[in-house]
Amino acid sequence: MRYALLIYNTENDPDRASRDIPGTVVEMLDEPFVDGWARLHAAESATTLHRGGLLTDGPFVESKEYLAGLIVIEAENLDAALAVAQQVHGSRPSGAIEVRPVLDGRFRGA
Template identity: 50%
Template sequence: MKYALLNYSKGAASGERGARDMHPGIAAVLDRPDVSGWVRLQPAESATTVTLEGRTTLLTDGPFVDSKEFLGGFIMIEADNLDEALAVAAELQALDVTAAIEVRPVFEQELGGA
């Protein structure tokens, strides 16, 4: 199965984030064969949240979750089951770099036009 590990960063989103070096522990995990892709996101302040109110599309400046933590990136992995995926997340979390990691199974079917 494919899982996305959504990494929530700690503290305020800094504009310099992209320029900072990645934590070596995370970089090491990204090089592994069970990691099938990853994305490092621009700071949360660059986000726009799209919501729907009635029939009107609303755009809001900023990330969806309005809290100290923000979605800093995600890692795509291939795992046999949830336990294996959780083990990778626990390993990353043990580095104490991220505030939280959300593990999400990913739909496997091909999308139209893909």
């Protein structure tokens, strides 16, 4: 089985980028059972793509929706990332895609 651990923060934490990941967590991240991880920039760096191509500033906040998946991409800038999101979104009947910059992380192929 594979699992995704979705990690939430309670409040805005602007200094995250300059702070190290706690030591015990760093060790765990190097374990072979960790397929990959990503630390994300704060919620206020998010841009949400809605149906019809509308963009809003900030995270996705509808309570009726549920988190359905995630894709980690490499893109030159936000415009390029939004273009990929648009491609994914175009084939979906509903929902939204939140585009959030990755602060740091480790990824490996399946």
